[in-house]
Amino acid sequence: MTSANLTPSANEGKNHGLDIDRLLKDMFGAAVAIAQPALRIPDFLPAPPSGRLIVIGAGKASAAMAKAVEDHWSGPIEGIVVTRYGYAVPCERIEILEAAHPVPDQNGLTAARRILQRVSGLTSDDLVLCLISGGGSSLLPLPVDGLTLQDKQNINQALLASGATISEMNCVRRHLSAIKGGRLAAACYPARVVNLIISDVPADAASDIASGPTVPDTTTCADALAVLRRYEIKVSTTVMDLLESNRSETLKPGDARLPHIETHLIATPQLALEAAARQSRAAGIDAYILSDAIEGEARDVGAVMAAIAKQVSRRGQPFQAPCMLLSGGETTVTIRGNGRGGRNVEFLLSLAVALNGEHGIFAIAGDTDGVDGQEEIAGALLRPDTLSRARARGIRPSDRLENNDAHGFFHELGDSVVTGPTLTNVNDFRAIFIAAQHGDLSGSN
Template sequence: MTIAPRDLLRRMFDAAIAAAQPARCVPACLPEPPKGRLVVIGAGKASGAMARAVEDHWPGALSGLVVTRYGYKVPCERIEIMEAAHPVPDAAGLIAAKRIQKLVSDLTADDLVLCLISGGGSALLALPLDGVTLEDKQAVNRALLRSGATISEMNCVRRHLSAVKGGRLAAACAPAKVVTLLLSDVPGDNPMDIASGPTAADPTTCADALAILQRYAITVPRTVLEVLESGRGESVKPGDPRLAGCQTRMIATPQMALDAAAAVARAAGYPVHILSDRIEGEARDVGSVLAGIALQVAGRGQPFTAPCVLLSGGETTVTVRGSGRGGRNVEFLLSLGIALNGQPGIHAIAGDTDGVDGLEEIAGAHLGPDSLSRAWELGVKPKDRLADNDGHGFFETLGDSVVTGPTLTNVNDFRAILIER
């Protein structure tokens, strides 16, 4: 039976999310039991589900605390799950970070800390350095989110304003051993960029963080400048002896999600081409570039022949200039649709695998050959909506939003373009 393009694209998105579920990824990566205690800590949108997977498969005693996004809590018996705000931190994240820091403050060399880290941990694990307030961190976060900075640049700044990121949490665990299970949501899967690297050594500096703020003309509170200019915000560097007992295990990545989606498409008879798992840049620019590739495939059979599916992942950015709600996946799709201009036979889906695109409880959207014509019939002007950063409003009006609810995982953006013969 032939699968409708829209249905196939959604099955591919669902397969990408399923491939990164902690229940599937965590058990095989658990460490050997220690001589002493096992303390479980963590932060991120997937940390609650990761904690549950640990409980379900750990053979001995354990205790601990992890913090996840509001709505992402799962029932656990021995590991406490706290919830906090994302992407802008709140007081609940501050309390959770203080409690986690205290949990690891009196460990011995016989103890083991199992740290469960996933995307979103930068905001959820919110413990500013002395002299920096939560309000200061919130202001910096909001400015970074609107600036167009890459995730690596944003996390560089965050690491140098935090009492737990940039390797500081691992340093606080010494002399205990630390095993970190990472669920990657960043292009390149660099541990120091996943949740701003609470257990990873950080080669970047306060000067690097200052340069990023200057590059994007971000005005920050005077207290933040003092921390960076004085060097007081310097993070834990490679070779620090406190990190000698640390191990990192990557349990799920964007590439794994793309591979799972590709298998679904191939089973339906479509050749698949994975373009990249680490595409960055302005979402609207990525949309127009991928539209150009799709049109070349459809019209000239280059660099691939139709029918086929083009897959990509990574993390684009949106520099918010309008009054819309942002959302990098819907901005990508709207730009893609404008550039395709109703080209027959090209369908697409884009969404964030955590179920939240930007600040919205919407994962992303579908795009079809008729999306623009349907919008015009409703009096909606696609280019005006793009200029206003209102991709969510555009696709909601068409009834084409993709809503998953909390997915309990996060391997970043997912984009699929299906080109029919």
């Protein structure tokens, strides 16, 4: 592939060279755009049923998904979905509710109860179209009998701070829920269920997306107990008794209440990475997708990615520069300090510290839903001069990393990436650009 001009002089400006900042942002935008419900929903709509069509759903993208269904469905339609505060999209025939994420609230509890009520009393002639995306676990916090919303909130907060993977967190959530782990699908019986799912989890496991309310689950109460013990999460005796007695077991494959379920993954992290790769190649930069399912501590992943980037830059292995390294998945953060988070910017700050100003390496990292951690910030940009600019302001990068304050770090440098609600969610997006080792290259500030 012929490379674009990567080494503009100071007086050439971005009109004659490659604007790396712009390219990285455009790639992030392409990853988000390809996963928009309006684009993905139409090709997966089922044939009209002989009975009623009921639309239900949960997640950060569920309201946008509902609007896309309305726009492309000509027959009778009704339903209810719940999304994160600020992510509502006006619909005419499907009711849109809002609730809290990532820590659930009373509105989420009410929404979960209302969704269960809406699918009660259906017949085999009816069809339930279930719209699921990331964030649904917190938006459907209906506890199993014997637990309270406060119990769910406490456990959720402890899991978020523990460093547990999303799969481990959702294993616990499923086994303490009256609606997840296939229970919502069982409530729809004998109606047919068609799931349209936007994946935000590594390996695209449907049971992990929103904790799988309408799909069977292969994990057990014993698995959930193991997660709590592994991360030393303190829970009440009631929770322990529920799990140890198996009274809160989820629905398994082959359950008689789940015979008519059809599931479609309509958007995935891999789809988003491929769109970003096309954007990079259109600009003349070879792009390589390392993985769509990277997990682990964000700071550890940052250090590993820095080592790979330096190997490319210094040795031309395993790829020749200039090139773009892409990855997705969902990292985790074990909270040690009291900073502003979140996992994508913590990855990026760790990457910066490990690169230590390595020449010609730029990066972007962000959450495709527009919210990294609990901040209304998608992510940030990294440039070769990031650390020097920080130190000139008296900011100590390593201290900020130890305090889990990557959002504060990049905000003070003016390098945050803010998108607002994107109305989709295909999880973490990371792109690292390595320039050819000649001349100077500068991003635009």
